Amino acid sequence: xxxxxxxxxxxxxxxxxxxxxxxxxxxxxxxxxxxxxxxxxxxxxxxxxxxxxxxxxxxxxxxxxxxxxxxxxxxxxxxxxxxxxxxxxxxxxxxxxxxxxxxxxxxxxxxxxxxxxxxxxxxxxxxxxxxxxxxxxxxxxxxxxxxxxxxxxxxxxxxxxxxxxxxxxxxxxxxxxxxxxxxxxxxxxxxxxxxxxxxxxxxxxxxxxxxxxxxxxxxxxxxxxxxxxxxxxxxxxxxxxxxxxxxxxxxxxxxxxxxxxxxxxxxxxxxxxxxxxxxxxxxxxxxxxxxxxxx
Amino acid sequence: xxxxxxxxxxxxxxxxxxxxxxxxxxxxxxxxxxxxxxxxxxxxxxxxxxxxxxxxxxxxxxxxxxxxxxxxxxxxxxxxxxxxxxxxxxxxxxxxxxxxxxxxxxxxxxxxxxxxxxxxxxxxxxxxxxxxxxxxxxxxxxxxxxxxxxxxxxxxxxxxxxxxxxxxxxxxxxxxxxxxxxxxxxxxxxxxxxxxxxxxxxxxxxxxxxxxxxxxxxxxxxxxxxxxxxxxxxxxxxxxxxxxxxxxxxxxxxxxxxxxxxxxxxxxxxxxxxxxxxxxxxxxxxxxxxxxxxxxxxxxxxxxxxxxxxxxxxxxxxxxxxxxxxxxxxxxxxxxxxxxxxxxxxxxxxxxxxxx
Numbered sequence: 001x002x003x004x005x006x007x008x009x010x011x012x013x014x015x016x017x018x019x020x021x022x023x024x025x026x027x028x029x030x031x032x033x034x035x036x037x038x039x040x041x042x043x044x045x046x047x048x049x050x051x052x053x054x055x056x057x058x059x060x061x062x063x064x065x066x067x068x069x070x071x072x073x074x075x076x077x078x079x080x081x082x083x084x085x086x087x088x089x090x091x092x093x094x095x096x097x098x099x100x101x102x103x104x105x106x107x108x109x110x111x112x113x114x115x116x117x118x119x120x121x122x123x124x125x126x127x128x129x130x131x132x133x134x135x136x137x138x139x140x141x142x143x144x145x146x147x148x149x150x151x152x153x154x155x156x157x158x159x160x161x162x163x164x165x166x167x168x169x170x171x172x173x174x175x176x177x178x179x180x181x182x183x184x185x186x187x188x189x190x191x192x193x194x195x196x197x198x199x200x201x202x203x204x205x206x207x208x209x210x211x212x213x214x215x216x217x218x219x220x221x222x223x224x225x226x227x228x229x230x231x232x233x234x235x236x237x238x239x240x241x242x243x244x245x246x247x248x249x250x251x252x253x254x255x256x257x258x259x260x261x262x263x264x265x266x267x268x269x270x271x272x273x274x275x276x277x278x279x280x281x282x283x284x285x286x287x288x289x290x291x292x293x294x295x
Numbered sequence: 296x297x298x299x300x301x302x303x304x305x306x307x308x309x310x311x312x313x314x315x316x317x318x319x320x321x322x323x324x325x326x327x328x329x330x331x332x333x334x335x336x337x338x339x340x341x342x343x344x345x346x347x348x349x350x351x352x353x354x355x356x357x358x359x360x361x362x363x364x365x366x367x368x369x370x371x372x373x374x375x376x377x378x379x380x381x382x383x384x385x386x387x388x389x390x391x392x393x394x395x396x397x398x399x400x401x402x403x404x405x406x407x408x409x410x411x412x413x414x415x416x417x418x419x420x421x422x423x424x425x426x427x428x429x430x431x432x433x434x435x436x437x438x439x440x441x442x443x444x445x446x447x448x449x450x451x452x453x454x455x456x457x458x459x460x461x462x463x464x465x466x467x468x469x470x471x472x473x474x475x476x477x478x479x480x481x482x483x484x485x486x487x488x489x490x491x492x493x494x495x496x497x498x499x500x501x502x503x504x505x506x507x508x509x510x511x512x513x514x515x516x517x518x519x520x521x522x523x524x525x526x527x528x529x530x531x532x533x534x535x536x537x538x539x540x541x542x543x544x545x546x547x548x549x550x551x552x553x554x555x556x557x558x559x560x561x562x563x564x565x566x567x568x569x570x571x572x573x574x575x576x577x578x579x580x581x582x583x584x585x586x587x588x589x590x591x592x593x594x595x596x597x598x599x600x601x602x603x604x605x606x607x608x609x610x611x612x613x614x615x616x617x618x619x620x621x622x623x624x625x626x627x628x629x630x631x632x633x634x635x636x637x638x639x640x641x642x643x644x645x646x647x648x649x650x651x
Contacts, residue, residue: 191380198345198367198374199441200397213384 038273045266053260063267073251077271080247083162083237084230087169091226092219094170095177096185100211102178103185114182121175129168129239133159136167136240160242168236173226180225184218220287224280231276248272297358297448297481298323299344304353306339313339315505317353321498326475326482328496330489332528336505337485338453344483345451346370358448368397373442375452379434381426387437388413388422394445412440415474432463439471443478450475452484456491468494489529493517501525523643526572533575533614534643539567552609554588557637570643577639578616580604580624580631587632590614595623606633 047055048062067073102110120128135141136158143155158164188211196206212219234249241250248268255265299321306314314336321327329337342348343355346367355363362370373394381390391412392405400408413419416436426434435455442450455471456464472495475482486492492499493513500510501524508528509521520526523534537548539558546558548571558571583589590606593613602623604616614633618624625631 189378189380191376191378192382194345194347194367195374195376195380195382195441196393196397198347198370198372199394199445200368201393202368202397205397210382210384 041266041269044262045270047263049261049263053262055263063264064271066264067267067271073268076246076248076251077275079162079245080231080249080272081275083165083169083245083247084227084233087166087173087230088223088226090166090170091173091177092181092223095174095222096181096215096219098178099181100185103182104190110182114179117175117178121179125172125235126239128171129236132168132171133239136164159240160244162241162245164240164242165237165245165247168240169230169233172233172236173229176229177222177226180222181215181218184215184222187218188214217287220283224283227279228276231272298356299449299481299483300354300356301340301343302354302356304340304343304350304355306336306343306348307351312505314343314350317505317507319500319507319510321481321483323358323481324479325498326472326484326496327498327500328492329483329485329500329502330487330492330496330528331502331508332487335502337487337502339505340502341451341453341483341485344449345372345374370449371447372449372451373445373447374450375435375438375442375455377454378458379426379438381434381438381441383426385425386422387418387424387426387429390426390437391422391440391444393441394447398445400445408444412444415443415477416440416470431459432467435459435467436470439474443474443480448481450480450482452482454486455484457486457488464491465494471495493529501528503528518641520572520641520643523570523572526641526643531575531615531617532572533578534570534572535612535614536568536570539569550588550608550610554609555586556588556635556640557586558640558642559637572641572643573635573639575603575615575617576619577635578606578614579634580606580616580618581634583630583632585632585634587634589630590633592625592627592629592631595625595627597623604631606631608633 044055045063046059046061047057048060049055067077102113133140137143138155138157140158142158143152146152146156147154158167192210192214193206196210201209232249233247234253237245237247237250238253241247243250246254249272252265252268252272255261255268299319301317301319304314304317305312317336317340319340329340331337339348343350344357346355346362346365350363353363354361357370357372382393385393388406388409391409395405395408409422410419413422416439418433418436418440421429421433426437429437438455442452456467459467468491484492484495496513498510499513499516501508501516503524509516509525511519516525516529520529520532526532527534535548535550537550539546540549540555541547544560546560547555548558548569549555581587588608590608592604593607594603594605596603596605600619602618602620604618604623604625606614606616608614616633
């Protein structure tokens with residue numbers, strides 16, 4: 001009896017579509033394109049580079065040991081984390097302010113602004129960064145203006161340094177943050193703010209006690225996305241860092257393409273991947289745990 | 296407790312006026328209900344009292360103080376919002392204590408007051424719950440407690456019972472009245488539910504088109520509506536159009552198709568077009584004899600305590616008669632005589648166009 005029922009279900013019945021089957025092709029494709037290269041990368045990272053693209057036959061931890069002992073690599077890791085975190089923090093502040101204003105403005109004006117933001121985020125990052133480079137260069141618009149009003153005596157070095165990379169990363173992540181946080185603010189009813197206002201809360205108190213706690217999960221999610229984007233950002237780091245700011249993506253590219261140190265490149269990639277995963281998992285765990293105690 | 300006064304207040308939006316030239320006085324300790332269909336301006340009026348909407352013209356006074364330009368948090372108001380607007384990130388106790396906390400009360404006083412309020416709304420022991428763990432009715436009571444905790448001089452409520460089912464709504468109406476009387480707090484409530492307005496209010500303000508149509512006790516509004524809008528909006532009504540005939544002692548209304556019915560003395564001048572209203576419960580249905588309107592029963596509906604007759608008159612209008620005792624004596628298709636006492640007729644203005 002139960003066997004025939006199982007067979008019935010197995011055949012799918014008249015109205016049952018086996019949606020699981022649709023997932024098989026993309027799953028296989030992802031496996032082929034993501035997991036296999038990563039596995040071969042991981043395998044490569046355990047082999048020391050012998051120069052000229054050759055690597056040792058025997059597996060060892062040499063590459064990893066060098067990464068965690070050599071100040072050069074440690075600084076690169078620190079630089080990448082610090083710039084990504086700073087860009088995420090700046091992006092959250094600017095993005096939340098913009099998203100909040102747009103969500104509360106509402107109507108066609110907000111829709112227009114959002115579609116403009118979406119459009120800019122679809123322009124290739126190279127073009128946007130070249131524009132920034134021109135604007136922020138020693139003889140760019142910004143420095144000319146600053147010199148003209150006498151705010152500075154000599155041009156400020158906005159680009160080809162860490163500041164440049166930071167500006168580039170904010171530029172890169174801001175549109176996505178605004179779009180994402182717009183949705184977050186929209187889930188906070190204006191009625192809650194009014195309820196707080198009429199029962200004595202100032203603007204600052206409403207922000208701290210109502211808006212911020214309710215947007216918390218969304219802000220953390222947005223912050224993680226911006227952080228992850230920053231950790232993997234290559235173009236911003238190269239174009240606005242002028243090749244002088246060696247974040248991990250830049251370093252990996254140099255190892256793999258310029259000096260053919262595949263083992264080291266692979267080890268750096270693995271460290272980057274593990275780092276990003278760890279940060280995300282730790283933050284996500286903390287968020288869920290706090291949620292559990294405060295539904 | 297404070298009185299509230301609106302002095303020729305208007306709110307004009309680019310699309311038109313939401314409230315026009317509104318004058319309203321609410322006595323201290325009174326329970327006033329702003330009643331009207333959606334878009335009538337009642338919510339805008341409430342929000343102007345709260346301070347969320349700034350009037351284009353006119354003044355808002357609370358307890359004699361001009362608060363027109365005073366921000367909401369300095370108006371000393373408690374408010375219950377539609378859908379309650381409880382803070383989901385706070386416990387029931389934190390929600391109730393919110394007003395006191397932001398008005399600088401100390402911890403011990405807040406705790407004492409929160410306990411008092413929980414007792415008042417019969418939710419002792421629920422202080423540590425979160426709003427989404429409570430039922431709709433409980434959330435409503437918490438919202439009320441939050442509004443009252445800081446002992447404001449004025450309580451505003453925007454459709455506070457709208458999201459609840461009928462039975463719960465009736466229970467909470469009784470509860471609301473008890474608390475309002477116990478505290479004697481001046482209260483302004485907005486609703487589109489005429490029944491709710493009659494249960495709660497000692498004064499109802501009927502609004503339409505951004506203007507006050509009539510203000511008075513529930514009895515005044517039901518028995519003596521000032522115009523066709525109020526007559527129709529407050530309960531059910533049979534509005535009929537006709538021409539006054541006869542003079543002084545023997546006034547009648549000619550309803551067309553040869554139907555004439557007596558009017559109360561002095562109700563109008565002869566030859567005048569007028570509109571009258573007769574409540575369904577005042578329409579008598581019986582055999583066709585004497586002064587009556589012969590009408591066909593289109594539908595007879597058994598509703599338990601009453602019966603509803605839908606009647607088609609000779610001039611083609613449908614009337615509703617409500618008879619006590621649920622059994623339908625006259626089946627659909629039968630012809631009956633409809634009559635009413637002249638004293639039960641309310642004579643409304645000519646065509647009612649003034650208020651439409």
